Amino acid sequence: MFSTTDMSIWTSAQSERAVAPEPAPRSDPRLWRAGSAPRQVFDALWASFHRAAARDGELSPPIGEAPSPTEMRLKLLLMRQLLIDLALNAQFLRNDPNRAPVAASGAEPIELPLRLELGVHCQETEYLRANVIDGQRRVLSALDEEVEPARSIALEGALGALWAALWRQEDVDLVATQIVYADRVYDALPRGLDRALGALAAAGVRPSHPERWFAGYTWLYGDRDGRPYDTNAHTERVAAALEDAVRANYRRDVAALAAAFPDEPLYAACLRKLDPADADAFSSPDQFVATLRAGAHVADRRVQDLLRRVQAFGFHFLKVEFRQNALKFEEVVDAVLSQETIEQRLGERAGYAELSVPKRLRLLTALLQDEDHDLPARLWNDYWSAEEPRFRAKQEAYAGGDYIELFKSDPDYIRAYDARMTYDCLRMIARYGDRMTMHGIAELEDIDAALALLFLFAAAGARHAVDIALQPEDMDGAVALEDAVARLYENPAYREHLRVRGDVQYVTFGPSDTGKAGGKAMHKANMKIARRHREIASAYGIELVPNIVIGHEHARCNGPQAEILEEYGAADGDAVRYMLSGCIEMRSFLLTLRMAEQSIANILTAQGLRAAEARRLAPAESQARAAEGREIDWLAIVRLYKSRFFDHPSLPALLKAVARFDLVRATAKGTRPPSRNFLIKDLESDPASIRAIPWTRAIMLCGLHHELIGASTLADRDAGELAALAKADRTFSRYVTNVAYAAARSNLELAWRTLGGAPLSRADVEAFGAEDAAAASDPAAALLAFVHLEYVAAKRFVFKTTRGREPADAWAIRTDELLADWPELRAEVAWKEAALAPYHEFLVTTRRDPDALSRNAIHDLYSGYLLSANTDLSLVHPETARALNWS
Structure with a gap:
């Protein structure tokens, strides 16, 4: 594995702290103690790698590989990012945050019927190959060795194996990876x-x-x-x-x-x-x-x-657990129900999709509550007996055809195909009653989708087979569901379903589209809406169980687990569902046995402590907690985000100019299309349909963190008022942390270089920002200028809130000033941003010349950048971060 090559690659791939000048013959055992600085651990890891590489001369790729100097540099940069990640995880693991708390003075013992379901979801969003992840696991396990020289021997072997894994292209399938994490x-x-x-x-x-x-x-x-x-x-x-x-x-x-x-x-x-x-x-x-x-x-x-x-x-x-888009249920019901059936029930001849929501509810309620219990199944049989001959003939003719191409060329066939697939899926769910007990409705905008799913289950002969999870994602869906859910609970057909299922309603909060469509403020709005959902459900004698989706991707519901549970009001009930929504999250929580033990202990402890606290609070204290965050109109921030950015007509131009969907597509692993809109030619032309993970990564790769947009609505408020509110209101204080963090991780210089090759002056940014982006001669530049001004306003907002005064010049506020109240987070961000610096030139170059790098080099660029660009551990585990030595 190791032989001779140009050692100058080492120099070009490292920062000033990348390699210990003269590595010791063996690792200093003191470096692996809990109190060691993560940078010290990284230096020791890099030195061990350097030593293993030099054992047979100098570093080289495995036999059969002949990389260019650029490809080798990117490979070494990826190795460096992996070791930074491992050094941080090793030290966070050693400084265990799961310390036994001291019982509150005079607190009565309390017994709680707690229930926690942990989502362990493997999907294709993981950007590291499976053999690389296993290599990381081996390195962390080697660090657990208690004695020398066993530790150093195991470590050097694991580092060599990790380096070899970076060159292998094979990957295990998702099912095998799912089993690894489940085990x-x-x-x-x-x-x-x-x-x-x-x-x-x-x-x-x-x-x-x-x-x-x-x-x-x-x-x-x-x-x-x-x-x-x-x-x-x-x-x-x-x-x-x-x-x-x-x-x-x-x-x-x-x-x-x-x-x-x-x-x-x-x-x-x-x-x-x-x-x-x-x-x-x-x-x-x-x-x-x-x-x-x-x-x-x-x-x-x-x-x-x-x-x-x-x-x-x-x-x-x-x-x-199953999940399907609300629109799919509408389309299938529209296919199954004939206009004659609708006319018989409603007195008007129309297709289901043409009906208003109140009329859909009347129709579905009548069909579900008909004295003929088998009516939905008979309606399906009538539809399919008429449709099947045509469908089977086309199915044979289209054998081997691509779904999306057929969606474009023969939508009638796809309409029947989706209906049949849905029907067969629901019947399959009924067969697996012990292990398929939940069906979520994504992109929910009104309650008719819930009755549509009930109708389709009844049509499949599986009435009340599963619980239904409601999942609003953007502002419109969240607000609409909050307004309409009482009507759903009053609907006799749905109430019968809830009664059969034990009067429990599941609602999903925090999916990635929430951050995409509304920034960080939408998560805060959702947290308030979640508490309101519990109040509404309780009024109807229904237990609300929140299904909270977290993520380590920026703009998702990231942060300390205990805070997330608290703000969603998840611990106010006995049960909560907590989804680690992808491989990145599982790698962060479950990579090794020790990490998994700690993570399980932490989430269970957080749930128990928050649940006990909620029940021990006096009524006045409980009301005060519930009122936190209400001083801020979160939806007003979201409305600015949407009107000035997400729904702006110039956003497609900005995305085409700077967002790195080219890199996202070049490294995609799965078959899931990056857009919900199968008919579009240009992904960027329909931002609302772009999947959240491709969106977030493409934005991050050009230096932007859109989650801070909208904070400008708060920047003009009195500094003393903002500072006082941050001290009194934890929800608002946490938002300040999120905005400070997003601003600190933003790189507007990279964004401008991606757009035009060079950064703009302050005067130019202000001039562009003064233009109406929709009417500007360069709409992409004008909208990017707006984002830049939002970034400056966010810095001003954070400074005023944390300092209690107006800054002399908001443009001049530095990252270390932004994060002054969070020194551990500041240290980790500074380290990560320095680690990202070598990638900037590659990113700008590949924007100008898409063929500048090979496919494998692009994968290494993409993977290495995201390792340091995603959520810092100090944001997720602040108590542990404070215990670390960051010198």
């Missing part, structure tokens, strides 16, 4: 649960049923929103793979028990009964649990650990 949760659950129980016990909090506290789920091949190539076969493969994996884990653990207790015949019987083909196989996880409890060694820690796992994972491991 990590499986292994970590007992210790993570123990740590959480210990921390809560110290605070006088006890979960009433710890064995029912934790469960897991995934969206993999259940999320059908904008994924026309995903089929039921994919979903069934996931379900089967998850069951095979969890049964294999049980067999491994039972075999260990059989070896430990050879005189106990029960474990041999368990091994046999874990085979589903066995004549006497366990019929349910409960039967397996009962058998284990009947053994003589039930008190043994290993048996208790296995019991916890079986109670959490059953035979399904992770449930598969």
